[in-house]
Amino acid sequence: MTTPAPRPRLKTRFKPARLKLSSDHSKRPLERLSLHDQLVAKVREMIVDGELAAGAPLPERMLCETFGVSRTPLRETFKILAAEGLIELRPHRTPVVTPIDAREIAEIFDVMVGLDAAAGRAAAARATAGDIARLDAMHAELVTLHRAAERAAYFRLNQQIHTEITRLAGNSVLFNMWSTLHTNVFRARAVANYDARRWDESIREHEAFMALLRAGDAAGFAQALADHTRKTGDSVLQMLESQA
Structure with missing residues (x-):
């Protein structure tokens, strides 16, 4: 029985130049991250200081207009604060500030x-x-x-x-x-x-x-x-x- 000849190895090499990213584009994720961090910190501060009271609803539209952001970063903020126990996420309902137990x-x-x-x-x-x-x-x-x-x-x-x-x-x-x-x-x-x-x-x-x-x-x-x-x-x- 004849042993098949080994397949030739493909030589691939990553070439960053092919991505054609300008310096401006490469900086945008950092800017989004900075905005995200600021938004998390601000909403957290409002909850911790009692400006957003325990049990208070958190309507997305109002908060988006208040902070001048879209719903995507706001929802990511909600997820982080929910993990910290500061917000309750409710399916198909407005999130609320977690009541103090x-x-x-x-x-x-x-x-x-x-x-x-x-x-x-x-x-x-x-x-x-x-x-x-x-x-x-x-x-x-x-x-x-x-x-x-x-x-x-x-x-x-x-x-x-x-x-x-x-x-x-x-x-x-x-x-x-x-x-x-x-x-x-x-x-x-x-x-x-x-x-x-x-x-x-x-x-x-x-x-x-x-x-x-x-x-x-x-x-x-x-x-x-x-x-x-x-x-x-x-x-x-x-x-x-x-x-x-």
Whole structure:
């Protein structure tokens, strides 16, 4: 039996020049990505800050006109925010901002206490003098905002401080888990809208754990940070229950 001769190998080579892409065309996907990121960030911010209230409908046509975008990027934005738990997508119905579930918030805070303890311990062990100086500067600004009763700006900076502490832990898995859960926690805090007494307590707790960080007490810093998160959770849940 005669063995068939092997087929000749086809030599193909990719030639970018044949695509005939101009420099302008090659930049467009980056521009679309930038617009998409901005849209996600803006709608997320409106939900977290309470500008789009829990349970509020999200009509596509109105939002497209508001942001000057087509339905395609808006629907992609909805998918991302739905994955984060901020939006409910309903078949053949208008999406809505996810209602705040007090039981779920309580469970999230239970997890956040543990995450903050772990993040605080690692961050204190890894933080350089420059890191501590940067957090000190942020804390000083936080105190100033508290004295001026700039509540919205205070909450924003407060979030940035906690984010920076978690980032300093140097654990990407912990940071991603914390960031996802914190989005829902921050929204609940905005809706609950702390009373003045809790706000005063909170700034004193910040003062306490920053002092421990400066002193290099990693265990004390981690415990104080976790206690602060637990007390914050208790306050938010009290507010949500009173509003219900």
